Amino acid sequence: MNGLFVKALKKKFEMTQEDASSLAKTVEEIFDGEKEIEDMTIDKHVRSLFYELHKENFLKLRREEYREKGKFMRKYYWSFNNDTIREEAYRKPVVENPYKIYQKIPRNAWLIRSYNT
Numbered sequence: 001m002n003g004l005f006v007k008a009l010k011k012k013f014e015m016t017q018e019d020a021s022s023l024a025k026t027v028e029e030i031f032d033g034e035k036e037i038e039d040m041t042i043d044k045h046v047r048s049l050f051y052e053l054h055k056e057n058f059l060k061l062r063r064e065e066y067r068e069k070g071k072f073m074r075k076y077y078w079s080f081n082n083d084t085i086r087e088e089a090y091r092k093p094v095v096e097n098p099y100k101i102y103q104k105i106p107r108n109a110w111l112i113r114s115y116n117t
Contacts, residue, residue, distance in 0.1 A: 002028060005058075005080075007089035012056055027053070031080070036062070039076035050078055057084040 002024055009020040030046055031037055039047065039061075053059040062077045 004085055004089040008058065008085045011091060011093070012058075012088050031078075036077045036079040039078060042078075054078075057081055058088075 005024040005028070006017070006020045009015055009023055010017065013020075015023070027049070030042060042050070050059055054061055058081055060079045060081045062079065064075045064077065066073055066075070
């Protein structure tokens with residue numbers, strides 16, 4: 001998964017290979033080979049990073065509710081969203097048309113300009 005995750009990070013965040021590899025390694029070390037990790041086991045700075053990855057749909061967050069000593073409790077679990085990571089890794093870059101700006105100019109503006117020249 002590491003290779004796909006690195007490619008996905010590079011494309012989505014426009015990162016260098018080094019930065020994407022380092023970030024992927026850090027995240028995978030936190031998971032430590034597990035498919036899912038409990039939110040309470042991670043540092044607040046890591047949680048912030050996980051929320052950014054969740055925002056881009058690279059990580060999923062699952063909530064579990066249970067009852068303990070008469071109170072309702074919640075646990076949250078993080079996991080990789082392998083489908084999104086794979087899609088992003090293989091996504092073809094969108095080539096922006098440099099002349100697209102001209103399509104946004106109203107037709108009558110072109111006509112007015114042509115009458116004055």
